[in-house]
Amino acid sequence: MKLTAAISYREHIKKQLGGKFMDKSQKNKVSVIIPVYNGERFIEQCLNSVLNQTYENLEIICINDGSTDQSLKKLKEYAAKDDRVVVLSQENKGMSGARNSGMDIATGQYIAFVDCDDYIDVTMIEKLVDIANRTDAEIVITNILLFFEDTLQIKSFRDEPLYYSLRKTTFTLNQAPEMIKHVGVWDRIFQRDFIEKNKFRFIDKVTYEDAAFCIETEIKARKIALTPEHLYFYRKNAGGSITDKEKNNDNYKRDYIKVQRFIQEQLKQSDMNNEVWRAYLEYFFSYAIMHQKNATTFRFYRWFFRQVQSILAEQPKETTDLINDIKIKEYINYLKNNKLLQSYLKL
Known part of the structure; x- marks a missing residue:
């Protein structure tokens, strides 16, 4: 029906x-x-x-x-x-x-x-x-x-x-x-x-x-x-559950990027303040790091890195500067300075 x-x-x-x-x-x-x-x-x-x-x-x-x-x-x-x-x-x-x-x-x-x-x-x-x-x-x-x-x-x-x-x-x-x-x-x-x-x-x-x-x-x-x-x-x-399966399946990581782009579009269309964006970006990057670590191949690792890199490039500096988490700030540094290999070796 x-x-x-x-x-x-x-x-x-x-x-x-x-x-x-x-x-x-x-x-x-x-x-x-x-x-x-x-x-x-x-x-x-x-x-x-x-x-x-x-x-x-x-x-x-x-x-x-x-x-x-x-x-x-x-x-x-x-x-x-x-x-x-x-x-x-x-x-x-x-x-x-x-x-x-x-x-x-x-x-x-x-x-x-x-x-x-x-x-x-x-x-x-x-x-x-x-x-x-x-x-x-x-x-x-x-x-x-x-x-x-x-x-x-x-x-x-x-x-x-x-x-x-x-x-x-x-x-x-x-x-x-x-x-x-x-x-x-x-x-x-x-x-x-x-x-x-x-x-x-x-x-x-x-x-x-x-x-x-x-x-x-x-x-x-x-x-x-x-x-x-x-x-x-x-x-x-x-x-x-999804969390039980996601580690070894890169399709879940592709979906993560797709869903996060949808969320970011909703945020852009709203009147959310910088603190909401800061909290969202802390959520986004913390899970991005997890997915980045669990990439099954270097080729996919590179694809995911580029996707997150492009999302970071869209964020105003005053918002990302509000993030205090040390691990996230380190990850952002890898992204901003295009340190793909260094992140692969250290994450």
Whole structure:
């Protein structure tokens, strides 16, 4: 079935699914979108964490994105037991295509994204909706914990002092520039009207699509709020995530450049101040260094170096001069002075 305009498609799905989407009030309803591709190992833990939320006014949209394992069977079993679960199958379109399909049929006042190999605290949706209703924030963010599958360890990851300092207020990206470094879409809820008004969608068929969506929405938001509580559990070292695969695949590094160019264009079109640009460039260069180190051949190393070099050339000196990180400043020196071989030997 071809995706058409969101409203007509949404009406089509309502009829196809026997009116499931019309069972509950759309006011304060949260559409939880879960892309699923060969997620049979973890989908039960993920879905249980969503179904057991203290907040019950949910529609749980599971997009089976061409899975070849038992994911679809498990999803259908959950849908048969709980009428809040809706399963839509499609040919594999990747994470972007799955999330976009979910947004096209979502009817809730708020939209949340959960990856099928992660799980959430049972109070997460209730707490984020409460903040959204009290503050009228278009985006409400939670802190996260990393869950390491291989060791079963759970670790904090983000800037704790920053999150606590922002917990009692709403803010814009200009007012809290460091938030641009904390990329994610699964750690937050969005007002659906905000998404539809601005026609936000994930860039199709690229990796790191969440970075583009995250930063573009933060740029446009007039009110962002957060809680410092750790309510989202991000699974690491399970063997299937992008971060597990990116080291030895140069295509991911090409996507990184493509996505970052998109983000930079959004920043240029906005009225973001120099501190936002400084924080963004620290984020950009820190991951560029990681990708640069992991280039699989010298030929690709050189290509990536030239790409980052051209991006640096577009930045005003007064912005790059604000960067204090020693490793980043050293990398910038390599780029500015065309020290390709020296960087290859030392990074």
